[in-house]
Amino acid sequence: MGATKTDHFTDQQNQIAIIAKALGHPARIAIIEYLLKVNACICGDIVNELPLAQPTVSQHLKELKNAGLIKGNIEGNAICYCIDEKTFDVLKEYFSKIITTVIKQNCC
Amino acid sequence: MGATKTDHFTDQQNQIAIIAKALGHPARIAIIEYLLKVNACICGDIVNELPLAQPTVSQHLKELKNAGLIKGNIEGNAICYCIDEKTFDVLKEYFSKIITTVIKQNCC
DNA sequence: AACAATAATCGTAATATTGCAATATTAATA
DNA sequence: TATTAATATTGCAATATTACGATTATTGTT
Numbered sequence: 001m002g003a004t005k006t007d008h009f010t011d012q013q014n015q016i017a018i019i020a021k022a023l024g025h026p027a028r029i030a031i032i033e034y035l036l037k038v039n040a041c042i043c044g045d046i047v048n049e050l051p052l053a054q055p056t057v058s059q060h061l062k063e064l065k066n067a068g069l070i071k072g073n074i075e076g077n078a079i080c081y082c083i084d085e086k087t088f089d090v091l092k093e094y095f096s097k098i099i100t101t102v103i104k105q106n107c108c
Numbered sequence: 109m110g111a112t113k114t115d116h117f118t119d120q121q122n123q124i125a126i127i128a129k130a131l132g133h134p135a136r137i138a139i140i141e142y143l144l145k146v147n148a149c150i151c152g153d154i155v156n157e158l159p160l161a162q163p164t165v166s167q168h169l170k171e172l173k174n175a176g177l178i179k180g181n182i183e184g185n186a187i188c189y190c191i192d193e194k195t196f197d198v199l200k201e202y203f204s205k206i207i208t209t210v211i212k213q214n215c216c
Numbered sequence: 217a218a219c220a221a222t223a224a225t226c227g228t229a230a231t232a233t234t235g236c237a238a239t240a241t242t243a244a245t246a
Numbered sequence: 247t248a249t250t251a252a253t254a255t256t257g258c259a260a261t262a263t264t265a266c267g268a269t270t271a272t273t274g275t276t
Contacts, residue, residue: 001230002231002263004232004264005134005160005265009134009137013134020131021132023124023125023128023129024132025125025129026113026125027113029121036209047253052234054253055238059233077243077250082210088203088210092200095199099197102144109236110259112234112261133264155223160264163225163226163265163266167225186223186273187223
């Protein structure tokens with residue numbers, strides 16, 4: 001026990017869950033917001049912006065990248081991270097559909 | 109170590125993370141989709157729809173409720189669960205803002 | 217009141233996540 | 247080629263999550 005029963009659910013359900021899970025940590029939300037704030041993708045100082053050690057930040061970046069929420073391009077000895085809006089759009093569309101369906105059924 | 113450093117982030121960052129985390133499990137996505145499918149909130153047979161035991165489902169429902177994603181009304185000896193679209197809307201608006209900001213900055 | 221049905225809670229085992237120190241890797245520069 | 251800077255990986259301790267059997271409310275029905 002203890003492990004998520006991934007096999008029992010559909011691919012789409014698992015995909016949405018993976019993306020949502022990646023956003024389910026304040027440090028990763030903070031990273032996303034910082035990438036937005038700098039208003040460009042010439043990054044490399046994310047570590048200095050967060051109250052976490054470098055390996056921890058690196059791990060969070062890895063998870064955001066695995067979920068497809070950010071892209072990372074190598075720029076010399078630094079790495080340029082930026083937001084991949086396609087994946088955010090998947091979530092946005094998914095939630096939009098939920099909201100309109102709920103409003104239609106008009107219950108409770 | 110091990111525990112999330114909640115204090116170091118803003119309330120909004122934590123709030124978004126809590127909601128996203130609650131959706132970060134395929135069983136909870138499946139519950140949401142089932143609540144949509146039945147097209148009404150006279151539920152109580154969610155357990156039969158999922159490949160999980162009753163206490164496990166009950167726990168997932170509790171987490172969705174804590175995050176504000178569903179509401180639960182007592183209806184006799186059953187409980188009527190339904191989606192709380194307000195919380196979904198918070199997420200949708202948050203992601204919409206991210207997407208438009210990224211498109212504006214037009215990087216990578 | 218006894219019984220059945222429904223869902224929550226408790227306790228616990230298995231597994232996953234978080235965070236960091238230490239170390240490794242990679243690439244620019246002196 | 248050493249040195250430096252930036253990021254990744256490894257290993258591990260602390261904590262959280264997932265899942266479920268057993269049990270406990272709670273409410274409706276007989």
